[in-house]
Amino acid sequence: MNEAEEEWRPGFHRVTSPSNPIVKQLSALSAKKKERDRTGLFLGEGLKLVRDALETGFRVHDFIASADSLQEGAVADTAAAVKGAGGRVLSVSRPVLEKLSRRDNPHSVIGVFEQRLAPRKEIGREGLWIGLDRIRDPGNLGTILRTADAAGVAGVALIGECCDPFSLETVRASMGSFFHVPLATADEAAFLAAANANSARLLGTHLSATEDFREADYTPPLVLVMGNERQGLTDALAEACDGLLRIPMREGADSLNLAVATGLMIYEALKHPQNAAALG
């Protein structure tokens, strides 16, 4: 019998060989955006991440864990919850985990999740949103999602051609926050239309702005608009903003890292009590 087909407990499958066809499919999901787009699925690592997904209503398609860890209470309970919700449970070998996570020291649990995005019309509907213009770096995106989650930000909008939010690198860098922050995508025109329809103000950040970010009015609904790592904001977005802000730097310093600049902006905006409300 093909080991992938072998049911060792009802609804549980054992897969030990990295060349197993199921592993090939899953590793394509881990490595290729095209495969994630085709299937509408994505991968993330760690038991906490799977629990975060279940808690926030993301569908868990597969729960993949080492045979050893499946003996542990918390892992076994989560596997049972995934199974109960119609997901598949795979008991796998360490080489399989290494192949799926593309690293030598893999987590003992990996989840495969259904992709979900917030409706575009939500952008700027209430509270504090972050707009990311053509963000390229998955690590920056994951870090921004992590900060946005910690700060209780209402949502993050990806504007134009961005890196894939469902890549393993982004999900990894978000440390589970991925599932807690509404994420919407829009081209520039659709982003501006949604923010406008919701009467949200746009505050852009720009290296040549003159207004100090510590002096701005952060009354919501508001979108903080952050520029591309290399090119900054497009001219059209900069012109559409209600204000452009600068984070002061030593003369001659190049710029701040995008994720760092976004974190500073978010926490400055939290000084407005209406934005801090989500923190309780």
Ligand code: SAM
């Ligand atoms: N070469 C780019 C430019 O000229 O805009 C640098 C882009 S910077 C690495 C990426 C983004 O981080 C910027 O578009 C802006 O949103 C934000 N940023 C970085 N440093 C900033 C600063 N000192 N003031 C305001 N925004 C900043």
